[in-house]
Amino acid sequence: MTRLAILGSTGSIGTQALDVVSAHPDMFEVEVLTAHSNYELLIEQARKYKPNAIVVTDERSYKLVKEALLLLPIKVFYGEDALVEVVKWDTVDTVVAAIVGFAGLSSTMAAVKAGKRVALANKETLVVAGELVMRAAIESRASIIPVDSEHSAIFQCLVGENMDKIEKIILTASGGPFLGRKPNYLVNVKASHALQHPNWTMGAKITIDSATLMNKGLEMIEAKWLFGLKNEQIDVVIHPQSIIHSMVQFVDGSIKAQMGLPDMKLPIQYAIAFPQRIDNTYKRLDFKEFSKLTFEEPDYKTFKNLALAKTAMFKGGNMPCVMNAANELVVHSFLQNRISFIEMSDAIEDAMNKVGYIEHPTMEDYIESDKEARIYAAEIVKQSQLSSH
Ligand code: NDP
Ligand code: MG
Numbered sequence: 073m074t075r076l077a078i079l080g081s082t083g084s085i086g087t088q089a090l091d092v093v094s095a096h097p098d099m100f101e102v103e104v105l106t107a108h109s110n111y112e113l114l115i116e117q118a119r120k121y122k123p124n125a126i127v128v129t130d131e132r133s134y135k136l137v138k139e140a141l142l143l144l145p146i147k148v149f150y151g152e153d154a155l156v157e158v159v160k161w162d163t164v165d166t167v168v169a170a171i172v173g174f175a176g177l178s179s180t181m182a183a184v185k186a187g188k189r190v191a192l193a194n195k196e197t198l199v200v201a202g203e204l205v206m207r208a209a210i211e212s213r214a215s216i217i218p219v220d221s222e223h224s225a226i227f228q229c230l231v232g233e234n235m236d237k238i239e240k241i242i243l244t245a246s247g248g249p250f251l252g253r254k255p256n257y258l259v260n261v262k263a264s265h266a267l268q269h270p271n272w273t274m275g276a277k278i279t280i281d282s283a284t285l286m287n288k289g290l291e292m293i294e295a296k297w298l299f300g301l302k303n304e305q306i307d308v309v310i311h312p313q314s315i316i317h318s319m320v321q322f323v324d325g326s327i328k329a330q331m332g333l334p335d336m337k338l339p340i341q342y343a344i345a346f347p348q349r350i351d352n353t354y355k356r357l358d359f360k361e362f363s364k365l366t367f368e369e370p371d372y373k374t375f376k377n378l379a380l381a382k383t384a385m386f387k388g389g390n391m392p393c394v395m396n397a398a399n400e401l402v403v404h405s406f407l408q409n410r411i412s413f414i415e416m417s418d419a420i421e422d423a424m425n426k427v428g429y430i431e432h433p434t435m436e437d438y439i440e441s442d443k444e445a446r447i448y449a450a451e452i453v454k455q456s457q458l459s460s461h
Contacts (some may be wrong), residue, residue: 074344077104077159080170080177081436082113084275085193085219085336089168090117092341095352100344104158106171106179111136111456118146124163127154129175148157153177159183166344168221169194172277173400174442181205181435187212191343193219195294196400200393202297216298217343222291223298225317225330233322242319242327243291245272245370248283251312255374263406271314271334280403284416285370289381293392296385303386308378310368315357319421333357339399376417380424386443390430397445400424402453410458420450 080086086107093100102121107114111133118126118141125147128134132288134150141148149158149195152175159167160184167175167183168191176194181201183190185208192198197205209216218224222243249268250258267276274282281287292306317327317339332338332371335354342349372379377399384391402416411419423445430437453459 073101074099075101075103075165076168076344077161077164077166077183078102078168078170079104079106079155079159079176080108080168080172080194081117082107082110083170083172084273084278085170085340086168087113088337089170089191089340089385090121092337092344093121096341096345096350099350103161103164106155106158107133108171108175109133109146111140115140116400118144122146125149125158127151127158128184129155148393155179156182159188161236165189166191168340168344169197169220172196172275174200174397177201177438181208183214184214185217187214190214190216191219191340192216193340195290196396198294198297199396200442201433201435202293202392203373204435204438206297206300217346217397218294218298219336219339219343220291220294221334221336221339221406222318223295224322224342226295226299228330228342229318229320229328230299233320237323238299238301239321239323239325240305240307241295241299241301242307242309242321243295243354244314244316244318245285245288245308246282246314247310247312247370248285248287251281251310253374255414256414258374263409264295266406266413270312272331272336276407277400277403280364280406281399284413285375286377286381286399288370289378290396292381302454306385308370310370311364311365313362315362315365320433326393329378377420380417380420384424387429388431390427390433390437391424393433393438394424394427394445395420397442398449401446401449405453405456405459408414410459411453415452415456419449422446422452 102123105123106127109130127149138148166189169180170193177197180197314334316329321327384395398420402419405411426448427444
């Protein structure tokens with residue numbers, strides 16, 4: 073039995089992780105569930121999966137959950153400090169890190185430091201503090217297994233291989249709902265439009281990141297740390313069908329690809345069952361339904377966020393953290409129609425230019441850079457036409 077702590081259990085990844093648990097009750101047991109504001113779903117999940125403990129980080133929701141579960145033998149805790157504590161428990165084998173954004177950093181880091189197996193969905197953790205997180209993992213002997221589909225693909229391609237035989241990795245990107253569009257079209261797109269992803273159903277933040285291609289930028293940095301790669305070894309190719317989830321090219325020119333229908337339950341299941349590969353009954357890929365798999369170069373000029381992320385990756389230090397913080401703030405504002413699609417890149421670039429560069433940041437530096445970047449990005453949001461109306 074693998075005892076799981078699922079952080080962010082009410083989210084897109086969290087709920088799908090619970091679906092995997094339901095399909096394999098003989099293999100997985102839920103020890104801890106955590107959520108922020110969706111108390112109704114959390115209460116339902118607690119009644120169904122009977123975890124030993126749950127953590128709620130939104131205060132009002134915490135009170136409601138505590139009251140609703142009063143008669144059940146489930147410990148209910150409040151706040152980020154509790155989040156950091158529960159992941160260290162001896163009764164937790166694997167932590168599914170599926171909180172969205174910078175908010176997931178402290179709990180993921182705590183799980184890594186405690187030497188847990190971490191099924192990592194929260195890519196922002198590695199974007200912000202990849203160097204510190206990977207160093208902590210080596211010290212504590214924690215294993216980090218990727219949930220992100222591209223990284224799961226690469227991880228699967230690397231089983232049985234030597235890391236020093238990798239020539240490069242090729243991350244595939246669907247291109248999102250605005251593939252092929254130019255800036256004159258993008259100026260007018262609204263959040264409701266950007267939320268329509270062609271191939272995947274995901275949380276709101278990552279769906280916007282997919283539309284701007286920031287998601288692929290974050291994934292480049294995530295890959296760099298996960299697999300210990302040089303910046304030059306990371307390539308991106310647009311593959312609109314999302315059948316090849318990513319590839320590894322080896323020193324002899326041979327390329328391995330991992331394929332399947334786009335369904336996040338596969339990489340989630342792979343990460344929590346690893347090193348086993350377990351069965352399921354999900355729909356299989358039929359090549360006859362996909363007679364054409366196509367590939368093209370990303371449009372870095374139109375989708376400026378991808379170029380900015382690449383710049384941040386090459387600059388290193390606190391730059392990816394700054395970029396990530398500004399991005400989180402503008403995506404939130406875009407979802408509220410307070411900044412336009414195109415202006416999001418301007419705000420990120422502005423923050424990257426204004427926050428002081430730190431070559432070897434400490435955790436405190438990251439926390440400070442994150443705060444500063446949000447202040448600069450908020451300034452640009454305030455100046456937006458959309459905010460002043
Ligand atoms: P969702 O927005 O669907 O879910 C986010 C989860 O985090 C929810 O449980 C939410 O709680 C919780 N949460 C939000 N804010 C906080 C906070 N401040 N403190 C604690 N918990 C919080 O996101 P996704 O599931 O889509 O994504 C989760 C992570 O996985 C992201 O980092 C994303 O990039 C990554 N990922 C997601 C993929 C997907 O297919 N969805 C694919 C690959 C990676 P509540 O809802 O109760 O407020
Ligand atoms: Mg991905």
